[in-house]
Amino acid sequence: MLDKRYQVFISTSGADMQPERVILAQTLVGMGFFSWGLEQRTSLSTAFARRQIDDCDYVVILLGSQYGEQSVSGVGYMHLEYIYAVTKQKPIIVFMHEDPDSRDSSLHDEKPELREKFKEFRKLLQQEVDQVFSYRTLRDLELAVRFNMSQMLERYPTSGWVRPQNTQALHDEIERLKSKLRQLETDVGQREADPFLSVSKVSMNESYRFEYRMHAYQDGNFRELKVERSLSWAQLLAILGNTFIHPTPEEYFSKRMNEYLNETGLEDARRIMPRAHAVARAQINIRALHQIKMQMRQNDWIVQAGRDDRQRMLWQTTAKAQKLLESNLLDTDRVYSFKTPY
Template identity: 80%
Template sequence: MLDKRYQVFISTSGSEMQPERIILAQTLVGMGFFSWGLEQRTPLSTAFARRQIDDCDYVMILLGSQYGEQSVSGVGYMHLEYIYAVTKQKPVIVFMHDDPDSRDDALHDAKPELREKFKEFRKLLQNEVDQVFTYRSLRDLEMAVRLNMPQMLERYPVTGWVRPQNTQALHDEIDRLKAQLVQLETESGKREVDPFLSLPKVSMHELFSFEYRMHAYQDGNFKELKVQKKMTWAQLLSILGATFVNPTPEEFFSKRMNEFLNETGLDDARIEMPRAHAVARAQVNIRALHSIKSQMRQNDWIVPNGRDDRQRMLWQVTSKGQKLLESNLLDNDRVFQFKSAY
């Protein structure tokens, strides 16, 4: 069996959660996890926290009875770390105190407005995160971690870190799985089943309507908005085409679309919230994303192109799609400057 280790970023409101953080870190180390996180936050530490989240396998929110120190935008640092983790599609698990009101007064926010934000944030986590577990004592917290972290590994498997001397076993397992995949594909008589051959083709300037969600920030608070957006297929090809010039994993369909919506969503948000100053956590509707991918394949703009060494499906722009990207046919519909995504 491979000796794997996983990195967990722990986000808390601050120093008042030090006893819980110590128990959490000790328990995780004993289970084979590396724990990261920051207790004291400043505007300068935000970039460091984001780098840690980028590199981690899982994000853990440890919520007691405080919202914690706020950033200059009025949003708490713990809240911002949660938002960033979600935008990066990191698996999130929450351990929150079962009865925050029963905790000592010194462990609560002093300002009434922060106490209200704490309640809103706690409710947000309960509504948005699938893996939320409660505790009352430090012993409860330890047992909850021991019980539920192995389930996180099963529900949200990640690569993790493998000791160098064990990499040969990993390569052998990959080779075995590759051979098994080839055999199954050969027996089925075709490598990919295409259920979308009946889709009608679309024109470049035909509009496609889809829904996406985002968080919009105004006056120190945020609101989740559902937005109906219309774009031409030329615009969609402009957004996604550059990402798939080279064979690129399928997950970059959603990553690039969400990145684009985060970059441009402020104008959409201001229709409902005129004083909105920022947006985050934009997520395109998964069915709409599926339709975009299927339609682009039917139009012969993009096709599957094998698998990488992690057995992820790779996609690449066709010669037809490349010619469209290089022509001036899309110029009137270009909506942003391309950025490299892979």
């Protein structure tokens, strides 16, 4: 196996994110990444930052509670670096503080207009970037980086960097992997090392219990709750199935589940906060999400459908799943009397 290294450009608002930046850089180095980025920016450093982005494999946006220093145009340097990375079609991953308002007041922009720009930029990232992960503590950040940067290598593979004398070996490795990928995508079920094969099939009426987090609002305040939900596999298929009628990127598993939990989580919240009137920011446990995806794959409800132009893995419901979705077998009053035929 080739000893590859990947170059990561880190973009933050500045000195306010120094502790987080140190943790991020140390974690990346420990994982074999090279980290770049500018902590202090000027109009003269913009061209240098762009050259770094041109040469990097991945871009990491680390967002706390500040918009950061602005260029002469009034747009923040971090914002400009994000825009440039998008134009260069660089794989982008965002780690943002879960609750910026809870951070020390010294870590916030002083000017109201900058605070508003920060909110707008944060919302923009949540809407536009596929890979967005939140953290609250430095330990949370470290764990999120360790898990999700490894996932980035699988979802957005790049050539990376190897020693010059190994370039021919790299070319041979790339050709071998391309050939293997074509074989896997056309004959997924034959993979000997496929972890899905170790999962037993489930019946439609079996329940799956999982954890998720959300913000619950009561009496003008909010509180982050960690709760459990139990759904049958028929219900999970009904929730996720229609999202993947056509080939759809993998991250829509989490997007659709989190949407559903936002829509239905109030009852769970009221078991802890009886006067709760709204919930938001629902986020399913990532291991539970992976288990759901594995189980749907093993039950022959979803199948890999290649990759899109951004090299994102695509998934699609099978003919078997579509037949179930078109029938009335997933109706809530019949869910518990139906078993999947093996």
